Amino acid sequence: MVQVMLIDLLPLHRRAVYMSYMNLVSTVAVVSGPLVGGAITDHWLWRWCFYLNIPLCVVIAGVCLLTVRGSPAGGTAREKLARIDFAGALLLLAGLVLVLLGLTWGGKDYPWASPAVAVTLVLGVGLLAAFVVVEARYAREPIIPMRLFTDLPLAASLASQFFLGAGITLTVLYLPVYFTVVHGASSTTAGLYLLPYLVGMTVVGLVVGQLVSRLDMYRPFLWAGLAVMTVAAGVLSIVQPDTRLVVVVVLTGLFGVGSGLGMLPLMIATQATCEVRDTATAATLALHLRNVGSIVGIAMVGTIFNNRLIAGLVALAAEFPEDSALIADSINNATIVWNGSLPPAIQARVIACFVHALKATFIANAPFVGAAFATSLFVRHRSLARDSPAAQTSKAAELLPADSV
Structure with missing residues (x-):
């Protein structure tokens, strides 16, 4: 709904700047959430991660009720329901x-x-x-008008949103697992290791938002960002248990820079390539497809991770039956890997099983980002100033007879 409000309030050529501001606020929240949640998990009761959301949601609801205004839709209640x-x-x-x-x-x-x-x-x-x-x-009044998929550039941008949502899965879910298991990081520290990704995405996104609006172009930033993300995701697939932590953190930051370069221009491309009447629908559909892509990515990549990890640990448990219970428990409790419960020799083998499973997820994840880049190549350029007041005046003048002008 925030996207819809921005579309309703701002012409296309100004949205990139304000969307970058919105992304800044969102990223600050994304940074704060894992850090606070990790600290609560490490030093308090994890249930408070959920309890603390209740007063936050109350504040959000109050602010929205007091500040958001809109014109009521016409028609009776029966007519409104019939449109759904x-x-x-x-x-x-x-x-x-x-x-x-x-x-x-x-x-x-x-x-x-x-x-x-x-x-x-x-x-x-x-x-x-x-x-x-x-x-x-x-x-x-369809939820998703099928006409949106009949235009190749618009369909390409929507498909790219789906693949991009799936491709971000590794950063959000599995890099913290890598930091925790391989490098013994606490939940709080694992959240700190994600800061290069979040900061890179935010800072670059702010700059790109200004450049997109001022230069009236979005495709070069879109292509460069998704290409950088593809390279970073591909390189992450070759990590080993002895890979230096700084290398993984740098690659994580590079992935964030690519996200900052590509995500905002992709949303602008979606809005620029559709008809004006479909802008709000296309924007919300793009977010929906990105979320669905994330869910599909979590399901597919999570299945790959669990299958590889379980297979490796089952084989290891058969090799060391006296520690089989601890090895089996490490599937659902990664802290066992680094809290000293396992003998050093077995601990190294368990870490190797986790890394083998994580490598499989990174390998599976890279094609998603690559597919987002490939489909984005079909996105066309369309001027962002077409709905500005000057453009509208110029268009109106073109439609009037010469003597009237």
């Missing part, structure tokens, strides 16, 4: 849930060829196909 695409919403939700369940269960809770996985995946894909039919033919 309930069928599309239900099909989309059910289809996504079933597909994600199948991806999460496969190879971990059930074999990939089991009926549970096959049925959920088939039903999920079928419901998503039905969603497309409903949106294209029957929905009065």
Whole structure:
């Protein structure tokens, strides 16, 4: 909704600057959250990570109620309800849930060829196909207008959003696991090691927001950012247990710089390549696809990580039966790896199992970012000043007869 409000309040050529401000505030929150949460987990009760959100949400709700204003929609309550695409919403939700369940269960809770996985995946894909039919033919005001996918540049930017969401998974979820297991970092310290990523993304994003607005271009920044992210993700896939910590932190910061270069221009490209009437829908769809991409990435990459880790630790437990219980517990409690519970020889082997599983996730993650870069190559340039007052005046003048001008 913040994106929609920015679209409603600002012309396209000014949005990049204010979106960079919004990203700054969001990044400060992202930096603060893990640090505070890590400190609470290390020194207090982890449940307070959830309890403290309650007063924060109360403050947010109060601010919104007091400051956000809007014109009420016309029509009766019955007419407003009739405009809501309930069928599309239900099909989309059910289809996504079933597909994600199948991806999460496969190879971990059930074999990939089991009926549970096959049925959920088939039903999920079928419901998503039905969603497309409903949106294209029957929905009065579809949640996702299918016409957005008929334009190649716009469809390319939306696809890039999906792949980018999946590609950020490793930074958010699995690099802290690497810092904790391999380098014995606490939850707080692991959060600090992510600061180069967050700071790089924020600082570069602020600069890029100004440049996009002033230079009236976004594709060079978009391509450069996604290319840097692809390279950083690829190099991270060759980390070893003895890789120096500073190398991984630098690569994490490089990934953040690429994110700052690419993410904001990609959102601007999505808004610039669509029709004006579809701007709000395209922007929210882009965020939705990025979130869905993150969920799909978590499901797929998480399955790869769990399968590799469990296979390695099961083999190790069979080799050292006297410590099999501790080895098995390390699957769900990584602190066992570095708190001195395991003999040094076994500890090194367990760390090697974790690194082997993490390498598999990094290898699986790199193609997602590469796909985001590849699809972004089809994004076209469109002037950001087309909806400025001067542009609107010029367009109106072109439509008037010469003598009227």
